[in-house]
Amino acid sequence: MSGIFKAYDIRGIYPEQLNEEIAEKIGRAFVEFLGAKKIVIGRDMRPHSEPLFKALSKGIMEQGCDVIDLGLCSTPMTYHANGFLKADGSIMITASHNTKEWNGFKLCRKDDVPISGATGIADIQKLVEANN
Numbered sequence: 001m002s003g004i005f006k007a008y009d010i011r012g013i014y015p016e017q018l019n020e021e022i023a024e025k026i027g028r029a030f031v032e033f034l035g036a037k038k039i040v041i042g043r044d045m046r047p048h049s050e051p052l053f054k055a056l057s058k059g060i061m062e063q064g065c066d067v068i069d070l071g072l073c074s075t076p077m078t079y080h081a082n083g084f085l086k087a088d089g090s091i092m093i094t095a096s097h098n099t100k101e102w103n104g105f106k107l108c109r110k111d112d113v114p115i116s117g118a119t120g121i122a123d124i125q126k127l128v129e130a131n132n
């Protein structure tokens with residue numbers, strides 16, 4: 001699982017590296033890491049973005065956090081919604097420029113502050129692995 005936690009996002013080949021079970025754990029860890037009450041989630045049109053969204057949302061809501069579902073949207077729209085809706089964080093489900101078998105999560109704190117390896121992805125990884 002450690003191979004999916006990158007410098008600027010969480011990304012892997014679906015479903016071998018990144019799947020619903022892992023997405024649910026990431027959702028729980030993200031809420032715990034932020035102490036969040038409201039998370040915005042958007043997704044791209046990859047076929048596996050929808051099941052990853054459902055699993056991610058389940059993990060988030062199990063922690064008592066609300067999910068605002070933006071549906072299909074661009075990454076900049078997710079960033080905008082994070083600030084506009086005064087969310088505690090946001091997740092964009094996308095693998096960006098990677099080929100179709102990939103998917104991933106771009107994470108932000110409130111006010112659109114990106115979370116990188118140095119500012120939280122490594123901490124989220126530890127929480128995910130501790131809840132394995």
